[in-house]
Amino acid sequence: MKVSVEIITGTFIDTEVRENATVKELKEKIATDVKLSVKRLILVVGGEDERRMVMEDEDEMTLRDLGVIEDSHMYLFFKHPDLVHKEERSQGGGGGGDDASMEEISSDAENRGETEEEEKTKIDGEEEGKAMKSTEEDSRDAEVEEGEKEKNGEEEKDAAAECEKEEAKEGEEVEV
Structure with missing residues (x-):
């Protein structure tokens, strides 16, 4: 299924996802394109009359369950890195956190060579x-x-x- 994601900067990402893809899968695909951590991405879905922000606890929902269909248009916003860092610390400081997010951060540092x-x-x-x-x-x-x-x-x-x-x-x- 083809979806169009408009970034707050005004650029578009047209991408293909499986019919039963989850929000997290779409975010992961977008994260590689925009070179940001999945944790920083905020998706807004829905038509003009009922747009809504996809909450983090909805990452495992399928796009179809959120009303996303072929050629749907979504919006992408970014969390400030400091906000993500504060959220991660408040959730346990990394010891009990999501290993995937730590890998993303580590790989970002490796990609920059620092x-x-x-x-x-x-x-x-x-x-x-x-x-x-x-x-x-x-x-x-x-x-x-x-x-x-x-x-x-x-x-x-x-x-x-x-x-x-x-x-x-x-x-x-x-x-x-």
């Missing part, structure tokens, strides 16, 4: 770089400010010297 430690090091390094850049900018700002003060002080001295010269000239002219 381990969690490398990812953390990279993030820490970026934050350290930002802090150093900020310190360098502050230092440059202070140098520029000091330079402007010195320049202004020299200009004031030059202006005072110029005034003294003019006063001296005027004094000479009066004496003559």
